[in-house]
Amino acid sequence: MSSFLIERKRQIFRSGADQHEMLCSRPSVAGSVSQRACVFCGSRVVLYPIADALHLIHGPIGCAAYTWDIRGALSSGPEIHRLSFSTDLREKDIVFGGESKLYLSLVELIVRYQPKAAFVYSTCIVGVIGDDLEAVCKRVSKEKGLSVIPVQAPGFQGTKKDGYKVACEALATLVGTGDREVPEISINILGDFNIAGELWLLLDYYKRMGIYVNATITGDGRVDDVRSAHKASLNVVQCSGSMMYLAKIMKEEYGVPFMKVSYFGLEDMSDALYEVAKFFKSAALMSKAKEIVREEFGRLMPVLKEYREKLEGKKAAVYVGGSFKAISLIKALRLIGVQTVVVGSQTGTTEDYELIQNLCDEGTIIVDDSNPIELSAFVKETGADIFIGGVKERPIAYKLGLGFCDHNHERKEALAGYEGMINFAKEIYATAMSPVWQFTR
Amino acid sequence: MLLRHTSDTIIEREALTVNPAKTCQPIGAMYAALGIHGCLPHSHGSQGCCSYHRSALTRHYKEPVMAATSSFTEGSSVFGGQANLLQAVETIFTVYNPDVIAVHTTCLSETIGDDVNQILQKARDENYVPAGKYVIHCNTPSYVGSHVTGYANMVTSMVKYFSAKSATKKDQVNLICGWVEPSDMREIKRIAATMGAKIVLFPDTSDVLDTPMTGKHEFYPKGGVTIPELISTGDSKYTIGLGSFCSEEAATLLENKCKVKFSIQDLPIGLKATDRFLVALSRAAGVKVPDSITEERGRLIDMIADMHKYLYGKRVALWGDPDTLVPLTEFLLTMDMKPVYIVSGTPGKKFEESMKSLLTEKVPEAKYKNGERADMFLLHQWIKQEPVDLLIGNTYGKYIARDENIPFIRMGFPILDRVGHSYFPAVGYTGAMRLLTSILNAILDKEDRECREEKVELTM
Numbered sequence: 001m002s003s004f005l006i007e008r009k010r011q012i013f014r015s016g017a018d019q020h021e022m023l024c025s026r027p028s029v030a031g032s033v034s035q036r037a038c039v040f041c042g043s044r045v046v047l048y049p050i051a052d053a054l055h056l057i058h059g060p061i062g063c064a065a066y067t068w069d070i071r072g073a074l075s076s077g078p079e080i081h082r083l084s085f086s087t088d089l090r091e092k093d094i095v096f097g098g099e100s101k102l103y104l105s106l107v108e109l110i111v112r113y114q115p116k117a118a119f120v121y122s123t124c125i126v127g128v129i130g131d132d133l134e135a136v137c138k139r140v141s142k143e144k145g146l147s148v149i150p151v152q153a154p155g156f157q158g159t160k161k162d163g164y165k166v167a168c169e170a171l172a173t174l175v176g177t178g179d180r181e182v183p184e185i186s187i188n189i190l191g192d193f194n195i196a197g198e199l200w201l202l203l204d205y206y207k208r209m210g211i212y213v214n215a216t217i218t219g220d221g222r223v224d225d226v227r228s229a230h231k232a233s234l235n236v237v238q239c240s241g242s243m244m245y246l247a248k249i250m251k252e253e254y255g256v257p258f259m260k261v262s263y264f265g266l267e268d269m270s271d272a273l274y275e276v277a278k279f280f281k282s283a284a285l286m287s288k289a290k291e292i293v294r295e296e297f298g299r300l301m302p303v304l305k306e307y308r309e310k311l312e313g314k315k316a317a318v319y320v321g322g323s324f325k326a327i328s329l330i331k332a333l334r335l336i337g338v339q340t341v342v343v344g345s346q347t348g349t350t351e352d353y354e355l356i357q358n359l360c361d362e363g364t365i366i367v368d369d370s371n372p373i374e375l376s377a378f379v380k381e382t383g384a385d386i387f388i389g390g391v392k393e394r395p396i397a398y399k400l401g402l403g404f405c406d407h408n409h410e411r412k413e414a415l416a417g418y419e420g421m422i423n424f425a426k427e428i429y430a431t432a433m434s435p436v437w438q439f440t441r
Numbered sequence: 442m443l444l445r446h447t448s449d450t451i452i453e454r455e456a457l458t459v460n461p462a463k464t465c466q467p468i469g470a471m472y473a474a475l476g477i478h479g480c481l482p483h484s485h486g487s488q489g490c491c492s493y494h495r496s497a498l499t500r501h502y503k504e505p506v507m508a509a510t511s512s513f514t515e516g517s518s519v520f521g522g523q524a525n526l527l528q529a530v531e532t533i534f535t536v537y538n539p540d541v542i543a544v545h546t547t548c549l550s551e552t553i554g555d556d557v558n559q560i561l562q563k564a565r566d567e568n569y570v571p572a573g574k575y576v577i578h579c580n581t582p583s584y585v586g587s588h589v590t591g592y593a594n595m596v597t598s599m600v601k602y603f604s605a606k607s608a609t610k611k612d613q614v615n616l617i618c619g620w621v622e623p624s625d626m627r628e629i630k631r632i633a634a635t636m637g638a639k640i641v642l643f644p645d646t647s648d649v650l651d652t653p654m655t656g657k658h659e660f661y662p663k664g665g666v667t668i669p670e671l672i673s674t675g676d677s678k679y680t681i682g683l684g685s686f687c688s689e690e691a692a693t694l695l696e697n698k699c700k701v702k703f704s705i706q707d708l709p710i711g712l713k714a715t716d717r718f719l720v721a722l723s724r725a726a727g728v729k730v731p732d733s734i735t736e737e738r739g740r741l742i743d744m745i746a747d748m749h750k751y752l753y754g755k756r757v758a759l760w761g762d763p764d765t766l767v768p769l770t771e772f773l774l775t776m777d778m779k780p781v782y783i784v785s786g787t788p789g790k791k792f793e794e795s796m797k798s799l800l801t802e803k804v805p806e807a808k809y810k811n812g813e814r815a816d817m818f819l820l821h822q823w824i825k826q827e828p829v830d831l832l833i834g835n836t837y838g839k840y841i842a843r844d845e846n847i848p849f850i851r852m853g854f855p856i857l858d859r860v861g862h863s864y865f866p867a868v869g870y871t872g873a874m875r876l877l878t879s880i881l882n883a884i885l886d887k888e889d890r891e892c893r894e895e896k897v898e899l900t901m
Binding site for chain 2: 030059067068084089100102156
């Protein structure tokens with residue numbers, strides 16, 4: 001079995017050895033065991049944390065079944081988002097159209113759950129069978145006096161990343177429809193999904209600085225917050241892949257500036273506070289930020305030092321959805337003494353990969369849209385001890401006798417923020433040092 | 442209170458499904474295909490489908506699950522997926538080198554009208570398929586049936602592509618296995634071996650989705666029914682299908698194609714269904730049931746007898762797949778429990794007929810429903826009307842279990858939050874003992890935790 005598809009040569013880069021520009025954002029080769037998902041998946045994961053909205057999936061049952069409460073996006077209030085609603089299209093609907101079923105389902109749902117808005121997702125076949133999703137949404141919207149937003153997400157129309165854009169377009173239809181008054185020193189947090197309660201940590205930091213957080217999009221999200229999101233003075237955007245598009249729309253349409261941040265690792269987390277303080281040109285905010293950073297560092301460094309001493313020399317392979325996260329992970333791993341030897345993502349851009357190249361040591365393998373055989377080969381080649389990835393990578397890593405840390409949907413402890421760095425170090429330590437690996441080595 | 446919106450009033454629904462008790466066809470086809478040795482399942486559709494199915498199977502088995510995808514694009518949805526599928530076949534044999542590619546379709550490739558049969562013929566004619574290698578397929582439109590249907594369709598296509606009748610009969614019995622765990626398939630093989638019955642079990646996911654950790658990732662683990670075994674099924678003297686939803690179509694085709702007679706049995710879950718399976722197998726294979734198995738039966742009955750007072754009259758709600766639910770319901774009745782609510786998203790008249798004959802007399806108040814809108818929401822509403830003492834089903838029951846504080850045993854697909862199901866069987870007498878143990882533990886643990894302090898009993 002050969003390890004690499006020849007067509008993929010330019011999607012793999014060996015730092016210090018290769019010269020070519022990374023080729024990315026291209027569809028997977030047909031027949032490859034790709035780790036990627038589809039447009040629908042991308043839109044669904046981005047929108048679903050909005051907890052007081054309905055999320056109705058128009059299609060055969062699978063698309064609803066597989067996205068039912070899979071991400072652990074926590075809500076401090078309503079939890080309608082954790083239920084699974086589907087039109088469960090059957091053969092007769094494929095032949096005669098599914099519009100009436102969609103209409104009925106929407107009405108039944110709205111009457112029952114009294115949501116603040118409804119997102120209606122199209123799937124692969126909706127366009128093919130000729131259902132006019134938009135018309136149905138308009139009709140129900142009018143009849144029920146509620147925003148019913150079509151999310152045009154047929155799976156085949158691209159990759160997960162294209163789904164992020166679709167989600168942002170849907171959100172953009174809500175933004176600007178509210179008129180809440182917000183203070184001058186206010187931000188929106190974009191691109192955190194409150195997995196394992198991470199958002200709540202961030203809210204605490206910003207609150208301690210004295211900053212008003214207007215809307216969180218979409219973690220622990222609420223429809224009314226999104227409606228008034230344009231009232232904030234700044235969009236703080238995490239994870240460049242999923243929410244940049246909304247930030248750009250909001251800048252164009254409402255003049256809300258944005259900045260990119262990452263909350264993973266101490267350096268990036270602290271920068272996220274400093275940059276916001278700088279933006280508001282406020283000495284008071286800056287000194288608060290410094291105070292928080294000092295306080296947190298004082299608390300964390302001794303603990304991290306202990307982990308670092310034990311983990312020094314360990315090597316990690318990183319394969320995640322967004323490349324921005326990969327960048328933070330490289331830095332966070334370095335902080336605890338772990339060298340990144342393989343780094344890849346499903347949806348990185350050429351610029352992201354350039355950043356990664358500059359950040360990594362010579363010999364690091366950088367890869368776009370990888371697959372299990374490649375990843376196994378890279379791990380072997382580099383002698384990695386730990387793998388950081390998502391659900392499909394976990395069992396492969398274990399089979400190879402590697403430690404594993406889920407930095408995706410299935411993380412159960414907050415990994416963002418200062419608290420998250422401790423959790424991250426603890427998780428990496430626990431898995432890298434687990435006694436179980438000695439039995440197969 | 443995750444499900445606080447659920448009330449005891451049954452909401453009339455014409456169109457909406459809330460919290461489904463099923464998923465779509467392709468994942469069943471993928472799971473069945475993994476039960477062929479050296480097989481790479483292939484999803485002919487958008488890459489999201491493949492990704493979802495692999496993730497769901499991975500979460501359930503905690504094992505790597507390999508499958509390829511045609512990675513449909515906008516172009517394929519307009520011009521058809523032929524180019525993608527041909528390229529996929531070439532790529533897969535070049536890079537992943539399986540013995541068999543098992544293609545299943547998706548709602549998209551079905552709706553745009555791809556003729557997979559014809560495309561694969563073209564692939565063979567134009568030498569995309571190396572000598573000695575196979576590409577098989579089945580149609581799995583996601584809007585027909587459920588995941589169970591997809592499993593049945595892939596099993597049927599194993600017969601369609603491989604079963605062949607030669608001049609000489611073989612002294613062996615085909616066991617077409619319904620959708621159960623690798624542990625169950627392993628147990629069925631153990632029972633047959635103990636009886637001295639020669640069998641071909643297919644599909645067989647043991648040693649594929651329950652592999653030991655060795656420090657190496659085997660892309661094609663050692664388990665799975667082999668191609669020569671599948672071919673030889675046409676020469677077998679008899680076929681037993683286990684679970685009508687999953688095996689009847691394949692068994693029927695095998696009879697039509699190769700004249701191998703068959704009978705359909707329930708999956709051997711519980712005392713009576715295991716009895717029937719053993720009788721059927723001993724007749725078909727011409728072997729006796731050895732004492733060691735009769736003694737397993739005796740131990741099961743002994744266990745029921747010892748604890749029957751804790752079982753009597755306990756109300757149970759269950760959900761999942763028909764082939765499992767039917768013998769499970771029967772087993773609960775055997776133990777004098779009361780299966781009162783039963784739900785399956787999988788459509789099919791047989792379910793209702795079987796439940797009717799099992800329940801009408803013994804539990805006249807029982808409610809059961811399958812097919813459209815037979816979902817977890819409906820089940821929860823029934824439970825709100827009159828509570829139950831026990832829940833048995835897949836992980837999606839945990840919300841109800843928590844909200845209503847009902848003991849809950851995980852069984853079925855998917856189980857996303859516990860382990861053991863892929864290692865310890867539920868079939869056969871020993872499987873029944875394990876089920877009974879779980880049932881008692883769940884009920885008695887709750888009793889111990891919640892009864893009045895003065896009522897805490899040391900011995901039970």
